[in-house]
Amino acid sequence: xxxxxxxxxxxxxxxxxxxxxxxxxxxxxxxxxxxxxxxxxxxxxxxxxxxxxxxxxxxxxxxxxxxxxxxxxxxxxxxxxxxxxxxxxxxxxxxxxxxxxxxxxxxxxxxxxxxxxxxxxxxxxxxxxxxxxxxxxxxxxxxxxxxxxxxxxxxxxxxxxxxxxxxxxxxxxxxxxxxxxxxxxxxxxxxxxxxxxxxxxxxxxxxxxxxxxxxxxxxxxxxxxxxxxxxxxxxxxxxxxxxxxxxxxxxxxxxxxxxxxxxxxxxxxxxxxxxxxxxxxxxxxxxxxxxxxxxxxxxxxxxxxxxxxxxxxxxxxxxxxxxxxxxxxxxxxxxxxxxxxxxxxxxxxxxxxxxxxxxxxxxxxxxxxxxxxxxxxxxxxxxxxxxxxxxxxxxxxxxxxxxxxxxxxxxxxxxxxxxxxxxxxxxxxxxxxxxxxxxxxxxxxxxxxxxxxxxxxxxxxxxxxxxxxx
Amino acid sequence: xxxxxxxxxxxxxxxxxxxxxxxxxxxxxxxxxxxxxxxxxxxxxxxxxxxxxxxxxxxxxxxxxxxxxxxxxxxxxxxxxxxxxxxxxxxxxxxxxxxxxxxxxxxxxxxxxxxxxxxxxxxxxxxxxxxxxxxxxxxxxxxxxxxxxxxxxxxxxxxxxxxxxxxxxxxxxxxxxxxxxxxxxxxxxxxxxxxxxxxxxxxxxxxxxxxxxxxxxxxxxxxxxxxxxxxxxxxxxxxx
Numbered sequence: 001x002x003x004x005x006x007x008x009x010x011x012x013x014x015x016x017x018x019x020x021x022x023x024x025x026x027x028x029x030x031x032x033x034x035x036x037x038x039x040x041x042x043x044x045x046x047x048x049x050x051x052x053x054x055x056x057x058x059x060x061x062x063x064x065x066x067x068x069x070x071x072x073x074x075x076x077x078x079x080x081x082x083x084x085x086x087x088x089x090x091x092x093x094x095x096x097x098x099x100x101x102x103x104x105x106x107x108x109x110x111x112x113x114x115x116x117x118x119x120x121x122x123x124x125x126x127x128x129x130x131x132x133x134x135x136x137x138x139x140x141x142x143x144x145x146x147x148x149x150x151x152x153x154x155x156x157x158x159x160x161x162x163x164x165x166x167x168x169x170x171x172x173x174x175x176x177x178x179x180x181x182x183x184x185x186x187x188x189x190x191x192x193x194x195x196x197x198x199x200x201x202x203x204x205x206x207x208x209x210x211x212x213x214x215x216x217x218x219x220x221x222x223x224x225x226x227x228x229x230x231x232x233x234x235x236x237x238x239x240x241x242x243x244x245x246x247x248x249x250x251x252x253x254x255x256x257x258x259x260x261x262x263x264x265x266x267x268x269x270x271x272x273x274x275x276x277x278x279x280x281x282x283x284x285x286x287x288x289x290x291x292x293x294x295x296x297x298x299x300x301x302x303x304x305x306x307x308x309x310x311x312x313x314x315x316x317x318x319x320x321x322x323x324x325x326x327x328x329x330x331x332x333x334x335x336x337x338x339x340x341x342x343x344x345x346x347x348x349x350x351x352x353x354x355x356x357x358x359x360x361x362x363x364x365x366x367x368x369x370x371x372x373x374x375x376x377x378x379x380x381x382x383x384x385x386x387x388x389x390x391x392x393x394x395x396x397x398x399x400x401x402x403x404x405x406x407x408x409x410x411x412x413x414x415x416x417x418x419x420x421x422x423x424x425x426x427x428x429x430x431x432x433x434x435x436x437x438x439x440x441x442x443x444x445x446x447x448x449x450x451x452x453x454x455x456x457x458x459x460x461x462x463x464x465x466x467x468x469x470x
Numbered sequence: 471x472x473x474x475x476x477x478x479x480x481x482x483x484x485x486x487x488x489x490x491x492x493x494x495x496x497x498x499x500x501x502x503x504x505x506x507x508x509x510x511x512x513x514x515x516x517x518x519x520x521x522x523x524x525x526x527x528x529x530x531x532x533x534x535x536x537x538x539x540x541x542x543x544x545x546x547x548x549x550x551x552x553x554x555x556x557x558x559x560x561x562x563x564x565x566x567x568x569x570x571x572x573x574x575x576x577x578x579x580x581x582x583x584x585x586x587x588x589x590x591x592x593x594x595x596x597x598x599x600x601x602x603x604x605x606x607x608x609x610x611x612x613x614x615x616x617x618x619x620x621x622x623x624x625x626x627x628x629x630x631x632x633x634x635x636x637x638x639x640x641x642x643x644x645x646x647x648x649x650x651x652x653x654x655x656x657x658x659x660x661x662x663x664x665x666x667x668x669x670x671x672x673x674x675x676x677x678x679x680x681x682x683x684x685x686x687x688x689x690x691x692x693x694x695x696x697x698x699x700x701x702x703x704x705x706x707x708x709x710x
Contacts, residue, residue: 321600322552329580329591337581341564341574353564358578369568369575377537377570379563410655413662440663444653445532467563470538470570470653470666470687 004036008098038064048097049199055088058198066114068107068196085124100124105132107194108187112136112143112162133189137163144184150177162188205243205298207232214253214290218282221250221291225278228296229271236298242267243298246274251295252288260285262331265323267302273324277331326358343369347418349379349466373416374438376448376467383464386449390463393455396437400449402465407441414438415451438469446470484677491644504546504629508685510694511670516677520547520647523627525620527645527674531636535653535668537562538570539685540633542692543649544603545571547629551602554595556580556588558607569689576602589615596622596630605631613644620644648674654684657695665689 001021013028024031045061052059055078058070071084078084085101092099101124102113109132116139117125127135136143139162142151154177159165165173165185174182186192207228215221225248236242244267250258262277329338339355346352352372388397396412414437425432434450441447446469452462503519505512512518520526526543530536544553555562555577564574578601582588585608592606596619604623611632623630632645650671658664665688672681686695 321598325595325598325600326578328594333580333582333587333591337583339579339581341577341579343565343574349563349565353574355560355579369565372565374569375565376563377534377541377566378561379566380561411661411663438663440656442655443532444535444655444667444669446534446653446663446666467561467566468534468537469566469663470534470541470668 210293233271236269244300388463532653541570548602
């Protein structure tokens, strides 16, 4: 086993990468080791490159241990190159990442300065604008990012520094070492440009269409949209992806932009489904004097879920059709209008159910509804005050008036005492409870009444009707 | 050789008329009909139950009782499929549904902003064929809208229940059955409220005759209590 990398403390004791573990242990018995994980490192580096996008849109990974950022035009947003580096390096220190920065006019120059510049002083080496050549020339030849064999060959010939190479005539250099040395030298000194390819964000899923003349007929727009949907759907299907949201922007000739968004409960790439959803939104659409162009953009791409069917079961229409139906309903009525019920662990009747969007998969697959006392079929969002007087404690009123009608109680069950959730109250009170009664009047109407707080002889207790039983 | 007798001709004609109207035919509808589980009622229905791809109407003379009876019909019609419950107010209480054989997690509750949106949602749900049943709490309903619902129910082979309040005009309708439901006092010798009782009137039934029953639901079975029991009598037997 060999060392793949060492930290500064281990390096100070003489450990170097490539050394066998036994030798390193002999040098430093207290050495702590961890298995190298090149793939994990690469993933972490890629994530760090994405994170660096806060400084510049042009950020990319560089080799196994480097990041390259093109901060052209970005430095002034952070108060100068030095301040940008301050923030970048401070953040990396917070992540407990030991980093060195080099800043130069060329990527190759910055690479050389970050790894070989400064002679180990500080955590950064800056070449002033136009000074990259001067800063790179004194560095060792290895700073040109040449293969180790070439560096050893150059050293054997006494060409230890970049400046030694730059001083030589170019033709013999190419003849002896190949074109690579020269191209690396030119890249470092800024003789040639070396573009960097930023890590691309996830691919945008965009389709567009422009008309040569403004179009004011919804049918024409819809036909073009269908073509865009088919094209985008095919691209998505090829990538094995679906989208949960499609945004359509229609650019009107008067400068207005009409935005339409449709959503799907689960990712899909089916153009027909999205076409139906858009058709629901096209009703009453104001195209003004006409539309010149439109852009269709897919958002929230996600892998297409595979539909599992029972072995031997014929392809069911229902399980595929239900999400589509919910999408159509949600597109027309809004996602908040279609709900499923989920139980909540609360004794208060009005808090015992939660309505969750039906588009989302149920959080509780096999829902278990707690078995509590009889609960009404209709529960009023706001309990309605009733006129009632109970003659004796712990008994329902013999008659009550609700919505202007007098009901004579023939049968009753209760009380079921439900205390307020004191942990929600700022000032909990022992009297903060409700005594519920299920009563039946002489006509058979069944109601859920409650008295708020304890019984009072004076008849000032407040009674409410909270729900209706079947 | 069996000679064609008059009842067969009549039956065939009835079948033809029903098919023309987009209603479930009697003979084929019998296999798909959902029995109520109450022998007296099922025997009175031409389909020996409730046909599935059709609109049924429940007029709630008592709001609670009507909701309960509609839930019982839903449980029988919907099979294992999800139920779309379209309403304009949000006072449906899910834990209460469980006592009427409708598992609350099967219910998709839709809050419609307008009567038109409610009818559109019902139609869309019926046509999709993805649901076990669709219930709509509707007030006014034009003949055209009712007809559209009936066609959607037949097209998607999905039953629809219109839950209407007592005040709604009970005029023209294309519903296959119309039930009027009123609450009746429960009868039990135990203290407290007994099993739920409804006075159910089959006010209209295509190909059948109007009828009325007293029904009782005791959290497990729906039945018609015996006549003696049904008679108005003191809530508790008088001690001798």
